[in-house]
Amino acid sequence: MPSETLEATGDVRELSYAEAVREALGQAMEADERVFLFGEDVGVYGGAFGVSGDLVHRFGKERVIDTPISELGIAGAAVGAAITGMRPVLEIQFSDFVTLAMEQLVNQAAKIRFMFGGKASVPMVVRLPGGSGTGAAAQHSQSLEAWFAHVPGLKVLQPSTPHDAKGMLLAAIDDPNPVLIFEHKLLYKTKGHVPAEAYRVPIGQAAIRREGRDITIVGSSIMARKAEAAAERLAGDGISAEVIDLRSIRPIDFTTIAESVRKTHRLLVVYEGVKTMGIGAEISAMIAESEVFDFLDAPIIRLGGADSPIPYNPVLEKAAVPQEDDIVTAAANLVRRGEA
């Protein structure tokens, strides 16, 4: 089944998410001369979140390039390099600043291949640390991934584990299209098993993190982790939840979701981006339009970010995005409702 994660055979260690991303970057640069990194403070500073770390010392300033604070310019430079034989990997320091780079990503990178009748391709990767929970307030905490999933020509990934962070980044660098990877800032320090070799996690495949019978919980990015924790608690209450980690929102793995809902008859979708007009709306509509609709025993429920910018105050900040308790409550209510 597509939901299976490719487990590599060799050496497997505990790495943090940030270390796993760095390992992928290093392996990609070792294997392919065309790959280079650039972005604000990715060099000797090591990246705002320490992701690039010591890479500038390993690969030199020609391949790990500090840029001026010029997001539109660097996004466009990535496009230019990509269409002429390079494999740029760009870091946008906080995903919020991608708003300054929209033109090049949306009008240029996403459309060049199509507009040119398939005669060019744009093999570039953009890494974007996003999400709330660090007290960085409204302009440094957004989850904007759904914007890009609305643009044909782009691929949009949200790996939630160190294993996937590495494997999906390597797959993205191989991919001949522009790929945006949204990395939740709170995931950077989380640890997990990561094989030492360079392996790929295919783009467009969701992962079933936990099998269950009563309800399907689809989560993306950090919400997949929270859904797993919630499922553990629900099990204590006798509710068997199946947890699907979306991993890729464009392309989206509808098959895995549909098969799960066919089995559980209930669906809860959890994501940090603003609930309105978000990922959950798309998934709900896909189910509603498919024959799986007939298998539902209860309405589909979405848990997403509030209709509010992310506030600074920590109490408000938590209230603005779904928490583990919210998932437990929503799932339990949904299961009870379906039984009534």
Add this chain to the structure above:
Amino acid sequence: MSARKTDDTSGAQRPNQRPELAALDDETIAGALTRMHLIRKFEEAAEASYMRGLIHGTMHLSIGQEASAVGATLPLEAHDYILSTHRGHGHCIARGAEPKLMFAEFFGKETGYCKGRGGSMHIADVEGGNLGANGIVGGGLPIAVGVGMSIKAQKNGRVCMVFFGDGASNEGAFHEALNMASIWKLPVVFVCENNKYGMSMDISRAMAVANVADRAAAYAMPGHSVDGNDLAGVAAVAREAVARARSGEGPSLIECKTYRWRGHSKSDRNLYRSKEEIEEWRLQDPIRRLEDELKAHDRFDAPSLMKLEEDAQREIDTAVEFARTCPDPDPKDLTRDVYAI
């Protein structure tokens, strides 16, 4: 602190002093020094609060840059506007904001300037003419153009002063804003606080010209590069730029060459600069420099200077105590201010 007089003629009574210093009377100097102390003490207390776990999030401290914030705003009138940056605590205090309401914001309290919604990077005092700090580098620059248009349309004689960093001058927004302000002769003063670094990137690697002020030539406006740690020097240049803006002659670009003593933010390990460089700049402390000059000219004695500093410390201590005891916002008000009604 209401002393904002910058009486040029009184300079004649202080013939042995350089004209920039002579131009500032004692009341103005005392007011400026008080503000510089308030900024320094505010930042120190902010840092200490962070260390004690009283705030979450990050902050960008402006210790070492006090003279540029206070000097640049010195010629502004009460109804003028400023726009600030992520490193904005100093601008806010220089413009006359109340430290206790700033600390309340910093602690995320309902009583803060932005009711705890904005935090360190978004402190605004709209009634006080501070149209806000900004989390987006360069974000304030085009807004200043619009404020300038508004002033011109309303013929209210005000001036808009917009602060930004050397790093921000590499954003497209900087170039677009200067061009528009210039073609429309808007009453805007662009103040670049060149502290030598973006986050970690030295200006010599980030731009091909030696001075940010050199960029003014491309937009046919005056460009001044000044010692940003010299309060009187900054004030003199700002006075000229503000007068030009107010008289309808158009915008100016001022570059204050200064230095931040602390890291960029709390996660900075200072890997991109040397201890020696930081030490050298600490010797250029804008507060001590001004005090030494005042003492040398017998304008203030040591005890009266000491008193200004102690009073500032007391005000900051009181502000922190006030802020700590204020209430948190209520989560039920989460979406209250998303739209105007």
